[in-house]
Every structure is written in structure tokens, then in C-alpha cells.
Amino acid sequence: MALMFPNRSRSYDTAHQRVRFLGYDGLFEVPFFIETAAFSKARSNTHSAEEDYLAAFDAARGTILDVARDVYSSGRRNMYVLTPADFKRGN
Numbered sequence: 131m132a133l134m135f136p137n138r139s140r141s142y143d144t145a146h147q148r149v150r151f152l153g154y155d156g157l158f159e160v161p162f163f164i165e166t167a168a169f170s171k172a173r174s175n176t177h178s179a180e181e182d183y184l185a186a187f188d189a190a191r192g193t194i195l196d197v198a199r200d201v202y203s204s205g206r207r208n209m210y211v212l213t214p215a216d217f218k219r220g221n
Contacts, residue, residue, distance in 0.1 A: 149187045
């Protein structure tokens with residue numbers, strides 16, 4: 131079965147400075163994280179880090195999900211952490 135992202139929710143993990151989101155492969159929940167360093171958008175000084183990173187995630191959702199599918203297809207793990215290097219693979 132293909133990896134799907136029917137749940138649009140995401141959350142900010144302050145302790146690890148990354149955004150968490152979920153994918154599903156059939157009935158299996160697949161946790162994903164994206165390091166904040168992977169966002170090209172600089173933080174603003176008018177919002178909290180959480181607001182900025184969640185907004186950056188939403189703005190790049192399509193690209194992030196494409197990269198997540200690519201990383202997921204390269205091998206099954208318990209969780210996936212997307213890094214800036216994952217976004218440079220296709221370039």
C-alpha cells in the first residue's frame with residue numbers, strides 16, 4: 131500500500147526543534163519529523179518559534195510530503211527524521 135497523509139495535523143517539538151507529522155501505510159501509522167534547519171524561511175521576530183515553523187511547514191507541505199514519500203520508499207523504519215540533506219537529493 132502507498133504512503134498517505136490524510137491527517138493534516140502537525141505539531142512543534144520544542145525539545146528537539148522539529149515539526150512532527152504523521153503518514154499512514156495502510157493501517158500502520160508512520161511518524162515523521164522535519165528538522166527546523168530544513169526550512170529555508172528565516173524565523174520572524176514577531177511570532178513564536180512554533181508559529182513560524184508550523185507556518186513554514188504549511189507553506190511547503192507538498193514538497194515536504196514528496197520528500198517524506200521518497201525517504202520512506204528507501205527503507206522501513208520506526209520513525210523518519212527529515213533533514214536538509216533529504217531536500218537536496220532530487221536536485
